[in-house]
Amino acid sequence: xNGAESLVRTLVAGGVDVCFANPGTSxxxxxxxxxxxxxxxxxxxxxxxxxxxxxDGYFRMKGSPASTLLHLGPGLxxxxxxxxxxxxxxxxxxxxxxxxxxxxxxxxxxxxxDIEGLARPMSSWVRTSPDAKSVARDGAAAIAAARGATGAxxxxxxxxxxxxxxxxxxxxxxxxxxEPQRQSYSPQAVDHAARILRGGEQTLLLITGSAVTExxxxxxxxxxxxxGCKVMGPLASPRMARGRGRFSIERVPYVIELAQAALKGFRxxxxxEANDPxxxxxxxxxxxxxxxxxxEVHRMTESGENSVAALEALASALGARPxxxxxxxxxxxxxxxxxxxxxxxxxxxxxxxxxxxxxVDESVTTGRGFFPLTAGAAPHDWIxxxxxxxxxxxxxxxxxxxxxxxxxxxxxxxxxxxxxxLQSLWTQAREGLNxxxxxxxxxxxxxxxxxxxxxxxxxxxxxxxxxxKLDRPTLDWVALAKGMGVPGCAVTTADEFNKAxxxxxxxxxxxxxxxxx
Numbered sequence: 001x002n003g004a005e006s007l008v009r010t011l012v013a014g015g016v017d018v019c020f021a022n023p024g025t026s027x028x029x030x031x032x033x034x035x036x037x038x039x040x041x042x043x044x045x046x047x048x049x050x051x052x053x054x055x056d057g058y059f060r061m062k063g064s065p066a067s068t069l070l071h072l073g074p075g076l077x078x079x080x081x082x083x084x085x086x087x088x089x090x091x092x093x094x095x096x097x098x099x100x101x102x103x104x105x106x107x108x109x110x111x112x113x114d115i116e117g118l119a120r121p122m123s124s125w126v127r128t129s130p131d132a133k134s135v136a137r138d139g140a141a142a143i144a145a146a147r148g149a150t151g152a153x154x155x156x157x158x159x160x161x162x163x164x165x166x167x168x169x170x171x172x173x174x175x176x177x178x179e180p181q182r183q184s185y186s187p188q189a190v191d192h193a194a195r196i197l198r199g200g201e202q203t204l205l206l207i208t209g210s211a212v213t214e215x216x217x218x219x220x221x222x223x224x225x226x227x228g229c230k231v232m233g234p235l236a237s238p239r240m241a242r243g244r245g246r247f248s249i250e251r252v253p254y255v256i257e258l259a260q261a262a263l264k265g266f267r268x269x270x271x272x273e274a275n276d277p278x279x280x281x282x283x284x285x286x287x288x289x290x291x292x293x294x295x296e297v298h299r300m301t302e303s304g305e306n307s308v309a310a311l312e313a314l315a316s317a318l319g320a321r322p323x324x325x326x327x328x329x330x331x332x333x334x335x336x337x338x339x340x341x342x343x344x345x346x347x348x349x350x351x352x353x354x355x356x357x358x359x360v361d362e363s364v365t366t367g368r369g370f371f372p373l374t375a376g377a378a379p380h381d382w383i384x385x386x387x388x389x390x391x392x393x394x395x396x397x398x399x400x401x402x403x404x405x406x407x408x409x410x411x412x413x414x415x416x417x418x419x420x421x422l423q424s425l426w427t428q429a430r431e432g433l434n435x436x437x438x439x440x441x442x443x444x445x446x447x448x449x450x451x452x453x454x455x456x457x458x459x460x461x462x463x464x465x466x467x468x469k470l471d472r473p474t475l476d477w478v479a480l481a482k483g484m485g486v487p488g489c490a491v492t493t494a495d496e497f498n499k500a501x502x503x504x505x506x507x508x509x510x511x512x513x514x515x516x517x
Contacts, residue, residue, distance in 0.1 A: 003132035004029040005037060006170035007096070007161065010136045012039040014143040014176045016067050016094055018058060018402060019043065020051040024071030026098030029166040031069075043402065043431060045395070046423035048079035053395025053421060055093045056086035059154065060239050060383055060396070061358065061403035065092035065146035072098055073113030076158070082395060082421075083122040083156055085387030089238040090209070090303050092146035092154030094139075095119070099128065101164040115160050124155035129165050136174035143176045153304030185301050185310035193270045193300045194317040201267040203229040207249070209273035211307040214241040214379075218322075219311035221247035225324035226315075232262070234274050236384035243353070243379035248328060251371060252277050252290065259290045266292060271299045272307050280388065284456050331376025336494040340517050342366060344494040345440075346373045352501035353377035354408050358400050361385075362393030363412040365450065366440040366517070370412075391420025394437060398424050401433035408434055408505060415441040415475055422480060428510040429485030436504045437486075437512045439477045443470045477514035488512035 001009075008030065011017075018041045023031050034042050045051040051068050058066040070076045076097050086093055097115055099105070105112060119126045125145035129135040142157035149155075197203055205223065210216055212233055220231045233240065233251045242248065253259045256279050263269075263277065269291060276297050277290040291297065300314070301307045315321075333351050336344035345366065350373040353359065357380040361367055374382075383400065385392045397411035418439050428435050452460055452468070460468065481488035491497040491513060504511035 001170055001172065002029060002033070002167050003129070003135040003161070003170040004033040004166040006132070006136040006172055007139045008033040008037045008040060009173045010139040011067055011094065011143065012037060013173050014140060016065055016143055017041060018066040019069055020045055020054045020066060020399070021069035022046070022048050022051050022071065022075060023069050024075065024098065026072055026100060026163045027069055029163070030096065030098070030161065043427060045427050047421060048075050049082050049391055049421050050395045050398065050424045050427060052079035052086065052093070053082035053392050054399035054402070054427070056082060056089065056091045056392070057360070057383070057396030057399030058403045059086070059091040059093060060089065061381075061400045065094050065143070065154065066399070067094040067096055070095060070097045072100070072111045073115045073118050074111060076115060076118050080118070080122055081389040082392055084389050085385055085392045087122050087156055088386035090153040091156070091238070092148060093156045094142045094146045095123065095156065095158040097158060097160045099160050099162040102162045103164065119158040119160070122156055123158040125157040126160070128160040128162070132165050132168035132170040135161065135165055135170060136172060140174040140176045148304060185305045185307070185313070187313065189300045190310055190313045190317065192298060193314055196268050196270060196298060197223070197227045197229055197318060202265050203227070203268040203270060204263065204266045205229050205231045205270050205272065206234065206274040206277070207231060207272040207307070208234050208237040209303055209307055211272045211311060212237050212240040213308065214246055216308045216311055217241055217247040217249070219308065219315050220249070221325045222315050222320040222322060223311070223318060225326045226318050226320035230266070234277065235280070236386045238383065238386060240382045240384070241379070242374060242382045243377050245379060248375035254280060254368065256283065256286050256290065260292070263290055263295070264292055266295050269295060269297045271297060272301050272311070273303050273305070281451070283454055331373060333373065333376050335498060338494055340492065340494055340497060340515060342369050345497070345515060345517070346370045348494060348497045348501060349412070350374045350377045352498070352505055353380050353410070354505055355379060356407050358383065358404060358407050358409045360393045360397040360400060360409065360411045362390065362414065362417050363440055364414045364417065366414060366442070367412055390417040394418060394421050394424035397435050397437070398427050398433060401428070401435050402431065405434065408436065411435060411437045413437065413439055415439055415443065415477065416470055419475070422484070425481055425484035425486045425510065425512065432509050434508055435510045437510070439512065439514050441475065441477060441514050441516050443474060477512060481512040486510045486512050488514060490514040490516055492516050
């Protein structure tokens with residue numbers, strides 16, 4: 001048994017049984033081991049950003065890490081943007097990165113780079129296995145870190161494997177050293193939150209993470225009903241339960257003025273895995289902190305703590321019960337007709353969402369108004385981008401579909417963002433994944449057009465406009481999808497969109513709809 005095989009056997013024994021891969025020469029012994037060892041599903045991505053994003057989506061839905069296989073420093077670098085998004089979402093991932101043989105590094109071959117230096121900004125755990133006898137133990141330690149050590153959230157772990165470490169003789173398989181456990185919560189922090197909520201001043205409960213699961217939201221609804229506090233989520237959450245019968249919460253808006261209006265009047269903000277609300281960017285003469293002046297912020301749970309248990313304790317301390325839940329206003333869904341606009345698109349999607357769907361949202365400007373209407377859709381999960389690096393949604397949808405093959409995944413993405421990781425469609429076709437990709441084709445980086453105004457850059461001239469528009473030539477998403485093996489269609493009216501949604505959701509396998517707006 002060589003080092004590569006001992007690593008793969010250790011991954012499988014440790015419950016890491018999916019590998020998203022884009023390998024090269026230095027990883028060929030790992031590829032051979034993947035071929036020999038039973039129990040590992042290997043999924044090829046044609047770009048490393050697809051590989052790392054898919055591992056993120058897999059963790060968000062499965063709750064356990066997948067592995068990636070990347071080629072040297074440049075391969076890792078190609079995947080860093082979606083590792084950034086995964087880190088912000090507290091997704092656990094085991095990255096395996098090949099390295100030149102130890103004796104070859106000194107010759108500074110073309111692909112030689114500081115892999116550890118590249119890995120550290122996005123990885124909480126980084127290690128280079130020095131020899132074949134260490135690699136199984138190091139692999140087990142990487143799994144433990146990715147799952148989340150006791151008291152810590154899941155992490156991105158990067159194990160660097162020199163080629164000679166992979167091909168030399170190894171000892172065997174290692175056990176994951178520590179069975180990870182989610183830290184509970186601080187009773188003192190819960191007691192403090194209870195005192196705040198009993199105080200009668202306007203209070204916001206800002207929740208994310210495990211607190212926006214169906215159970216967490218149910219408890220938050222009881223607490224809000226009992227105390228009169230407001231419950232909101234941050235702009236983005238790793239995964240949120242939504243739809244009919246579930247407590248629907250608003251998000252802190254992206255636009256600073258709207259966020260300030262939404263937070264106006266609160267004297268206290270209680271954080272449940274969330275962070276103090278801040279602006280996405282700095283803008284001239286606008287604040288970075290969005291809370292009103294004089295508002296106090298109190299942390300009840302950190303990311304990685306058991307927020308559901310903390311909310312149960314808080315509800316108990318307040319005497320909040322299911323009977324305290326205030327009825328939510330009904331959301332009326334009407335099948336749209338006529339022109340496509342933000343409202344008709346939202347109505348069509350809300351009506352079409354199937355039971356237990358997974359919605360992956362990178363709709364940016366088009367999708368900002370989707371939340372109110374989709375509160376009345378069939379129960380589903382909603383995944384968002386916490387890191388802000390675009391090109392996340394199609395890979396995340398790919399990983400989510402592999403984690404949950406019995407659920408329909410609907411990926412909503414702007415045309416500019418979709419071009420970053422277009423190769424995801426090929427993987428979806430190859431694996432037969434149940435993903436519907438909806439591309440909103442407005443032929444412009446619309447978010448940047450708004451940001452141009454927001455930063456006070458003036459009126460864009462021709463050259464500035466050319467850097468924002470996606471024309472000359474116009475992207476043909478139906479043709480692009482076909483080239484990747486995914487059937488697609490384009491729609492220009494709400495009636496066409498309704499029909500295309502119904503057909504795509506009814507059919508298994510990948511589909512694409514280009515919404516021309």
